[in-house]
Amino acid sequence: MAEKCQIIKTTVAVGCETYNCHKKVSYAIGRPDGPPQLWRYLCEDCTRDMLSCIPEELQPEPVKVYTCDYCGETFDASIKLATHSRTCEARKKAVTK
Ligand SMILES: [Zn+2]
Numbered sequence: 039m040a041e042k043c044q045i046i047k048t049t050v051a052v053g054c055e056t057y058n059c060h061k062k063v064s065y066a067i068g069r070p071d072g073p074p075q076l077w078r079y080l081c082e083d084c085t086r087d088m089l090s091c092i093p094e095e096l097q098p099e100p101v102k103v104y105t106c107d108y109c110g111e112t113f114d115a116s117i118k119l120a121t122h123s124r125t126c127e128a129r130k131k132a133v134t135k
């Protein structure tokens with residue numbers, strides 16, 4: 039299976055490729071099995087900057103969490119929360135108060 043484009047931790051004796059940034063390269067972006075001269079080299083700061091402004095459509099799906107309003111327990115599916123609600127001790131106390 040071909041390698042995917044990824045961020046590769048590296049140290050090479052060249053400067054960061056970002057315009058006007060001359061820091062030491064810490065990461066390369068490219069395919070590990072591809073020619074390193076085609077990788078894009080970035081310093082740690084620029085890699086961080088890039089990751090902090092990922093366009094919305096490229097961000098990983100946020101994991102939806104269902105929280106029990108009574109005891110605070112969390113579930114990864116609404117059906118599990120519904121099942122839990124029936125037996126939740128904190129809920130029983132709250133509704134019989
Ligand atoms: Zn940089």
Ligand SMILES: [Zn+2]
Pocket residue numbers: 106107108109110111122123126127128129
């Ligand atoms: Zn609960």
